[in-house]
Amino acid sequence: MTELPKEVLALDQKIINFIRKGVDQQDPEGFNKLALEVFALQFKSISLYRRYCEKRGIKPEKISSWEDVPALPTDVFKVMEFSMVPSKRVRTFMTSGTTNPEERGKVGYDEGGLRLMDATIEEAAASFLFPDGMKTKVLIIAPSPEMAPHMIMAYGMNHLKDYFGLPQSCFLVGRGGFEVETLLKELRSSEEEGTPVTLCGGSFGFVNFFDACREKGLRFKLPSSSRTLDAGGFKGRSREVKREEFVEECGEILGIKKEFSVNLLGMTEISSQFYDSTLRNFHKGLPLPGVKINPPWTRTVVVDPETLKPLPNGEIGLLKHFDLANRGHILAIQTDDLGRKIGEGFEVFGRSKEGGARGCSLTIDEMTRIEKGK
């Protein structure tokens, strides 16, 4: 396969070097410089995005801060693709399409983009999921990338498994669905052998597993240093569980210490991952509550839902993310997640729901639910 253009490879190398400095570096100037370089290249290469920026009066030579880079709303990925080098696309990830399955967002990756994502996974997990450097058996309640080639979580967890996991690590969702028996067997053998486990997957998968265990009266006492990593919320695929309750269940059913339950915010449109700082703070002996942390190669800004202008710290608004590892598509992404800046990071409350009783007109959500129910 022909390589990516030289300027792209050169930029990727700079970003990789920046990521490889780890999550503790403080180099806001370095971030700004790289963000502007990524923006300039995307502006040059992605003509639709360029026109979008120009309509807003934004050009690379006109701005001096990453904060001024125009963000792309996530829904736009449902109607078109944004690739810096479309001809070099090797992988397309799709959003899970919570409402209309036909309207799934698509994000294309070139080889360089995948290398950047790999680097973010390695650096972020090393700090937030394995701050103790522990080698564990990584058990994944999700399909493998072969089974779900368009699922970014499958890709990420696979890399996590290969990079950090012991040889027995495996995926637990196969052609026939969730392989509960295999998971039970693996958990029992870990208990017996004393091999610590990292159980990871979608949050709803955990909850369904907990429900199954409770029904069968099963409990585990996994070796200390075992941990969980869950991501993605419930999306109507299991009962809704509050974070504290989730962590309690990890303790009750798996025997996992509460500091060892780590949550991750991942999105198809964002190459990097936002871990919570629970385990990392515990490892460092910091008595801080766990919040989502921006690794130094990312930024998150909370904006006013009406004006999309930044809000002061602490106020609730929509999350807008900037990620250097998004070099292959678009640096700045405007999400429809509500959240707020807090302490050293941010909190995410998920998709904003309509509040209170509104009018008597049929709504899109109502229509979707009715269509599904029929």
Next chain:
Amino acid sequence: MEHIEVEAYYLPSQLKGHIKRLRTEVYGEGEVRIDLKIPSIDDTFIKILTQQIRKNREQYLAHLPIEKIVHVLDEASRRWLDKDYPLRRLALKTIPLITGFSPEVVEASIDAEMESSLREDMWRVLSLEIGNPLYLDDFQYSPHLDGYSRAFGPELIVSIFSENIPALPHLLFMRSALVKSACIGKVARGEPTFAPLYLKTIEEIDPKMAQCMAVLYWQGGEEEIEATLFGQADAVVLFGGVETCRSLLEKIPRRIKTLVHGHRLGFGVIGRKRMNHQELERLAEEVALDCSMFDQQACLAPHVYYLEEDGVVSPKEFCQAIAVAMERLNQRMPRGRISSGEASTIHQLRAVYEFRELKGEDVLMLASSSRTDWTIVYEKDPGTFSPSPLNRFIRIYGVEDIFQIPPALKPINFFLQNAAVAIGDDRENEFIRILGELGVARITSPGKMSIPSMMWHHDGISPLSSLLRWCDIEKKG
């Protein structure tokens, strides 16, 4: 800071002593704070209330001549139309704060509702539905029967409102009074203040009539209270979401007459003959008004306006005129406050259309400059009907021929309610006939969507005669 205390309930005077506890819900924004007083009620309270209200009706409203009833309701509407009427001024403070609608929107809606609730409107609806309104007072000679007939309304109507459109409770209390029924309405969290104020007006005019009416408010899903209330009713009228109505229906005993007004949607159609320069500005203003009243939250509002191609003015040109009108209207009658989720949906959808336009698709996105106040998206009719995210977001579909529209509406025909139609050539009758067959309940003109006449068959139902029971006396042979 102004401090206003309002009651989210209205009860016959005999019941006041039975309220054990009042809780307070506080709404506040800047200069005004509202303390909403809400009584804690239980099963026993409901039983006492229903008994008392039936008794009050039997002693008064059941025997009140229809002429007197119309007079009281007419007087109430006239008071509300007076800009200096203290209760109107109070409602203009409470409703915007609680619902987020701008005061201008609320004011326009009160005017529209009350202007269509006057004496002549009531006589017309009574004649339309009952023929001779005096059937409600006593047996009247019926030439068709060659005998005598009389209409009886239910003794007690219970109604559940689950939305924030102030018009609905007022309309139902009027209808109940016209059929001489006592009425208990449960108002929604979205807007619980208008109905109690309206009943205070009735009390000012005819205290005994007001004793036959009550407004209650509780959080939905109070199983026991709802069951008791439904069990005591002779008729139930439900307003609400499709799912809410479905679950409420399960609680209503089968013998009870029930009318359901679920969430619906509207649309508009402008034919090529009407797409001309002479009418452009006025029609655009009318379309803008349809999309802006109640911030498009009412089921009367359009989600989509179809504009036919090959007129003198193209659909895209027409959109530019609507944009001017939307902006002008927003200055005069600003869009209200919306939730973060609603605002986010609008931004996301705008971006989708903006990019489709940038990509060269035949699409147009016009919007208020920085906020989400109003949005117009134009595209060629995709052949399927997509609902709008509302809050003054109108979809414009350019259609080659108006007869391509009905097939696209077929899959959602159950939800169709209102259509504004302006065709202007000899196809109009045929087109309207098809819409009628499809399930549309009301066909009107652009600009009139939000103000149905008092006479309309609400959601295709005859709102008065559906509640009546008839007794006929045949002439002895």
